[in-house]
Amino acid sequence: MTSPAATDAQSSGPALSGVVDIAQRLIRFETVNPPGAEAACVHWVRDLLQAAGLETRLLASDPQRPNLVARLPGRGLVPPLLLHAHVDVVPVAGQQWSRPPFAAEIVDGELWGRGAVDMKGHLAMMLAALLRLAASGTPPAGDVILAVVADEEAGSAVGARFLVERYPELFAGVRYAIGEDGGAELGLGHQVRLHPIVVAEKRACWVKATLRGIPGHASRMAGESGAADKLRRLLTAIEGGGLGTRMIPVVDHMLAELAGVLPDPFGGRIAAFRRDPDDPASLAGLDRDDARYLRSLVQHTVNATVIRGGTATNVLPAEITVELDGRLLPGPFGREEFLAELRANVGCEMDLEVLVEGEAMPEPTLGDGYHRLARIMRAKDPQGVPVPMVTTASTDARLFPKLGIQCLGWLPLRHEPGRSYRGRLHCPDERIATSALEFGADCFHELLISHD
Template structure:
């Protein structure tokens, strides 16, 4: 006899109470709790990992084999709360003001609860999906995925044989951009990391005299000026063009006109002045390779001009680009000779796929929220979805949620007083349940 489904709100609260702050992670207790629930419901569960304190959980709900296996994935580690001022204890999972409060409610224990809750609900009803659903609950996403998705893709690729599509974070509702219309983003592409260390060298000397134009500090000024806008020049991709076109059709009239003009001329970034500042910054981030200077190291004496300066840059690449293209674009903007070391280069990502799975995800959202509008979205950062394409899997970010129209749930991620509405959790679980029933 199968177990009754677990309430998604209470499941979220239980998961938040496990302190899985990364570092160090220590996801094992939380993984084992979920493994127990899913095993009792009849799912086949495996705990796999490179370290006993940091396993990954793979749970299978067997299907009818009339469609390929479908992967759902989420992570259980969370970012630290140190240095933040919370009005409620971050791991108490208090229920107040219609929300569950706590670290990880949005990123992404609430999403994990939606996925697990939908599968528990299906198992309790004795239903079998068209294709087996593989739920991969992962460690270490917040710190590089090395003991999580990296480990599984590298050491156990056979576990994902036959999987055609994967569903993970981000996505959701209330992202702004709609000018009053509620949008449900479906993530179809992510930017990949390209972290650089730039070394600038030149003559030093006594700081009481005007520095040589070749001094590294002067070079630093020119470099920082070149990247002050946050990007390396507009390069609209296919995914961004489609996103702008659909925003132009979906947004409120005044906002839609801006998107339509931007779709016609993506290089005209002055159009973004007509949008809220947050929305403009997001679009600037996905219209170009973005770059920010984050770490600067120079001299150690106030009255000595340094002969060497290092600058670390956090670059994010548009789909299809690599570090060589990024460095070339950077060199084209800076007149000085740059000594460049690539610190991190993310995994290459394929072009986004708009096809049957995208249309199914959009239709599930339309049915669940007739007043909402699904739109494609490009993430300015990356998730575990950057790793599964190595196995030939097409990935989508899709965590359906309902938030108040004046709340952008991305503002709550990694911040103090992270919280998720009860209504958002129930909406999301219902969407995942509808998805698994209609898949195939």
């Protein structure tokens, strides 16, 4: 059901181009996933782009959850560039918000609302840049394609996956795609304004481990044959969060750049971690969240998330199941290697069932697309530092490489020291500065008119 705010946003028409106005309209569509119900929002974006003269096409496996592919024709001098963004948002239920999450209020220079960061504010930057380019009357060097999709927050089945599998011809010739950055963020003392450019993602390998033991009366010792003891051994094996460290080239490059631009003690800590990621003292003194993020980039992570088992307090369980959220490093790592390593670390008998396996992605590289974005950031914010980053989360960027497209995550923001917006995604009181939206839209416009 469309909310009153969404109805008002739709009926008020598409005639606008300011990034803040666009972001407000997008937030007012309640596209919480589940169920999604992105149709009204996607139709509004379609009308906005059609009015500006762009070619548009709606594609859907579910009429209530359509996707939009729009194209601004270029001069054919360079390959097409793909921008992609999702309009579904995560739920707000159970969260305590200071302001209505879908009212899109502007207070003290900040736009409040679910999706302000992830990723309706981001989409607004793309749309404002496209509209500005279309209004100029000068075609870009190459076609610009915008894919506005549903369902990213719940697996992408009716969104990007549907487009990639059913309509690959719409993306023919595309070499680079720009999407969200998956919340990639490092504070590191806020001594330097870092501009993350995501060049790779970890991929999911969710597993259900079944631990079986000899049932019986719980007044007697179960010992190593008990399912509960096997559970203890499993949880102990993964209590550090992963399966042993390994340094992949793109993470090594990222750490080298960070160590070079950060003042001490932060630069020194990063350098020490790069030399010996197994040393628990190498990141001492860093913010806990920063340290956890960095350690997640040098190992396949495994976290126990759901545990089920037992029938009564006085009965030894015959079976306990544990659901594990595994995340594999980017590169040549597969499920069989991951499962074998997990078994070896735990050291007891267990059945492993893969519940979800993310798409294998090519070895990450820092190619022309990355350097193009880095040049734009240096020009737009000379005091900031663009850095390549790997994100631990998964986005729609895992799907487009099937078509030979290299995906980059880029949310160009300029914020004051000590203030960040990426950390607010999926959280109550999500908001973003209006000046950050305007800065991002300007960066995207620069991307669209550059001829690299």
